[in-house]
Amino acid sequence: MDVTLRGVLPDRELLRFYEQMVLCREFEEACAEQYAKGQITGFLHLYSGQEAVAVGATAGLHRDDYILSAYREHAQAIVRGAEPKRVMAELFGRATGVCKGKGGSMHLFDPTLNFMGGYAIVGGQFPVAVGLAFAAKYRGETRLAACFFGDGAVNQGNFHEGLNWSRLWELPVLFVCENNFYGIGTEVHRSSAVPDIHKRTCGYDIPSEKVDGMDVVAVYQAVKRAADWVREHGRPYLIEAVTYRFRGHSMADPAKYRSPAEHEIWKARDPIPNFGRRLVAEGVASQGQLDGIGEKARSLVAEAVTFAEESPWPADDEVYEDIYV
Amino acid sequence: MPEMTYRDALNLALKEEMRHDPSVVVWGEDVALYEGSFKVTRGLLAEFGEERVRDTPISENTIVGVAVGAAMGGLRPVAELMTVNFALLAMDQIINHMAKARSMFGGQTTIPMTVRMPGGGGSQLAAQHSQSLETYFMHCPGLRVAYPATPADAKGLLKTAIRDNNPTIFLEHELLYNSKGEVPEDPEFLVPFGRAAVMREGRDVTLVAYARMSILALQAAADLEKEGISCEVIDLRTLAPLDTETFVASARKTGRAVVVEECWETAGLGGEIAYRIHRGCFDALLAPVQRVAGLDVPMPYSRQLERLCIPRPETIITAVRDVVSGRY
Ligand SMILES: Cc1ncc(C[n+]2csc(CCOP(=O)(O)OP(=O)(O)O)c2C)c(N)n1
Numbered sequence: 001m002d003v004t005l006r007g008v009l010p011d012r013e014l015l016r017f018y019e020q021m022v023l024c025r026e027f028e029e030a031c032a033e034q035y036a037k038g039q040i041t042g043f044l045h046l047y048s049g050q051e052a053v054a055v056g057a058t059a060g061l062h063r064d065d066y067i068l069s070a071y072r073e074h075a076q077a078i079v080r081g082a083e084p085k086r087v088m089a090e091l092f093g094r095a096t097g098v099c100k101g102k103g104g105s106m107h108l109f110d111p112t113l114n115f116m117g118g119y120a121i122v123g124g125q126f127p128v129a130v131g132l133a134f135a136a137k138y139r140g141e142t143r144l145a146a147c148f149f150g151d152g153a154v155n156q157g158n159f160h161e162g163l164n165w166s167r168l169w170e171l172p173v174l175f176v177c178e179n180n181f182y183g184i185g186t187e188v189h190r191s192s193a194v195p196d197i198h199k200r201t202c203g204y205d206i207p208s209e210k211v212d213g214m215d216v217v218a219v220y221q222a223v224k225r226a227a228d229w230v231r232e233h234g235r236p237y238l239i240e241a242v243t244y245r246f247r248g249h250s251m252a253d254p255a256k257y258r259s260p261a262e263h264e265i266w267k268a269r270d271p272i273p274n275f276g277r278r279l280v281a282e283g284v285a286s287q288g289q290l291d292g293i294g295e296k297a298r299s300l301v302a303e304a305v306t307f308a309e310e311s312p313w314p315a316d317d318e319v320y321e322d323i324y325v
Numbered sequence: 326m327p328e329m330t331y332r333d334a335l336n337l338a339l340k341e342e343m344r345h346d347p348s349v350v351v352w353g354e355d356v357a358l359y360e361g362s363f364k365v366t367r368g369l370l371a372e373f374g375e376e377r378v379r380d381t382p383i384s385e386n387t388i389v390g391v392a393v394g395a396a397m398g399g400l401r402p403v404a405e406l407m408t409v410n411f412a413l414l415a416m417d418q419i420i421n422h423m424a425k426a427r428s429m430f431g432g433q434t435t436i437p438m439t440v441r442m443p444g445g446g447g448s449q450l451a452a453q454h455s456q457s458l459e460t461y462f463m464h465c466p467g468l469r470v471a472y473p474a475t476p477a478d479a480k481g482l483l484k485t486a487i488r489d490n491n492p493t494i495f496l497e498h499e500l501l502y503n504s505k506g507e508v509p510e511d512p513e514f515l516v517p518f519g520r521a522a523v524m525r526e527g528r529d530v531t532l533v534a535y536a537r538m539s540i541l542a543l544q545a546a547a548d549l550e551k552e553g554i555s556c557e558v559i560d561l562r563t564l565a566p567l568d569t570e571t572f573v574a575s576a577r578k579t580g581r582a583v584v585v586e587e588c589w590e591t592a593g594l595g596g597e598i599a600y601r602i603h604r605g606c607f608d609a610l611l612a613p614v615q616r617v618a619g620l621d622v623p624m625p626y627s628r629q630l631e632r633l634c635i636p637r638p639e640t641i642i643t644a645v646r647d648v649v650s651g652r653y
């Protein structure tokens with residue numbers, strides 16, 4: 001922590017990081033409550049603990065850069081600009097949701113935000129990201145495709161084929177691995193011959209680096225640098241953000257495979273209070289200001305829940321809509 | 326006979342076969358330490374150890390392909406794919422390798438392996454996680470396909486699959502794992518492939534179904550009995566081989582048939598069964614064979630829409646009433 005925050009970004013940007021991380025955390029915790037009440041059904045994978053990655057990385061990208069992710073993607077969609085109330089309505093399966101209630105938690109999508117989807121087939125997003133990058137290059141656009149994925153996804157052929165292809169065709173893809181050390185109950189060293197994920201690009205001549213995924217500013221700086229590099233060279237790059245999910249894999253998982261001691265170590269590294277303390281210590285914000293941000297986030301999330309509850313269900317006829325154009 | 330769940334019956338089958346034959350090995354994503362996403366492999370690691378019960382990377386095509394090689398090399402692998410949806414990433418090994426090796430190499434090898442996979446819809450898991458792909462597998466020569474409806478069949482069919490020298494796709498319905506029934510304790514209890522079960526006898530209509538659809542057909546039959554319609558319910562047990570004889574004989578007896586299938590209707594297995602019934606007893610039919618199938622749409626998440634996409638007892642009842650009253 002040798003850098004001072006103010007040396008990196010103006011106060012209002014730093015506060016925005018804090019605000020976004022808090023909003024994501026509050027949103028996820030509200031989802032857990034609504035799931036317990038039976039309002040949200042199906043699979044629900046929460047992002048709590050990983051907020052610094054979505055917030056830092058999104059800030060390091062341009063607004064027209066594409067973002068793709070897996071099924072743990074509420075935060076990425078919200079940080080990119082999706083309205084929390086429309087995301088919550090999607091999770092409630094209501095007609096007002098971002099995908100009209102058809103996608104649910106794992107399949108958020110909003111092309112107006114260049115948020116190109118949550119994918120629930122592990123590794124399914126790799127080739128799609130490569131294809132978006134190809135389209136951008138072909139059309140002479142300057143945007144890149146940022147492809148988020150977990151540590152578990154790197155053993156799919158799609159990962160390796162996507163790396164090779166993006167390098168071979170010289171495509172602007174920024175691969176961002178959120179290494180939270182587990183794919184469901186399997187720890188990364190039990191599934192990967194080379195558990196240092198950033199090292200796995202060497203066979204494809206793709207530069208890569210590892211960053212502290214619990215430090216929002218570090219993620220921001222790494223992604224910004226990498227994204228600029230991708231744009232300048234028109235070639236792929238990979239960032240491994242080391243992070244941790246505070247909850248189980250999904251709501252169905254009590255996460256008994258992790259020791260309480262391990263959990264405690266990571267809890268102490270919670271990206272939100274730690275960043276808050278830095279903001280106060282460096283005089284960017286007062287504790288009162290931070291508390292106010294928390295309040296605001298909670299009321300925004302409460303509004304989202306009310307909006308979702310009060311939203312109509314999709315009409316039966318909707319079942320045949322949107323399949324063909 | 327003890328009562329147990331479908332899940333526990335499968336678990337017992339795995340344990341018995343692993344005790345019975347040291348060449349039986351189990352692998353898949355999260356099957357060992359985590360004891361399976363649906364806990365079907367609970368206790369296996371503890372009893373049989375890391376050599377025989379192994380967690381794999383998330384690499385479906387390789388999970389199946391390594392099993393093909395191991396089977397060729399003298400083992401009897403039981404691979405688990407976390408759900409049938411991920412079998413789509415393994416289709417190359419399943420269709421091009423597992424199903425083909427024996428015939429393509431002139432009968433010089435056998436592939437005695439089983440791939441277990443939970444499937445089916447109804448839990449709001451949306452388009453990529455709610456599929457019923459049984460037709461995909463039964464379409465391919467060289468594969469056996471089992472899909473049990475009851476705990477007893479779950480045990481007996483899985484044991485047969487593991488002992489069988491043909492490659493078997495073993496489907497399990499996610500919504501049946503907690504269903505209960507009596508299960509024989511005998512470690513030699515096997516349910517043969519290609520023999521459908523007459524779950525309920527009846528006079529007026531034959532319902533041909535499998536897996537969870539058989540359970541729904543039974544519920545519909547119980548309600549229809551109250552209005553004086555007597556249904557015979559045939560549970561297929563295995564989709565390949567398909568016990569044509571049993572359902573044709575039943576349709577010949579009742580003169581009417583409704584096929585209930587969870588998969589998409591277009592080109593779904595119900596079309597094949599309807600064809601076989603028409604072929605087998607056209608002269609005895611009082612009505613064309615009807616189908617109750619999954620809606621031809623990608624599964625929507627919202628429960629309000631999802632409910633329209635999967636056969637329900639009510640939709641089966643309507644189809645039966647129609648076929649009995651000549652409204653088709
Ligand atoms: C092709 C495929 N195989 C298996 C699954 C089941 N599954 C869902 S998430 C997951 C673990 C993925 O772990 P990781 O990539 O590390 O992401 P995380 O959940 O940690 O965010 C598995 C095995 C799936 N959805 N798709």
Ligand SMILES: [Mg+2]
Binds near residue numbers: 150152178180182
């Ligand atoms: Mg992970």
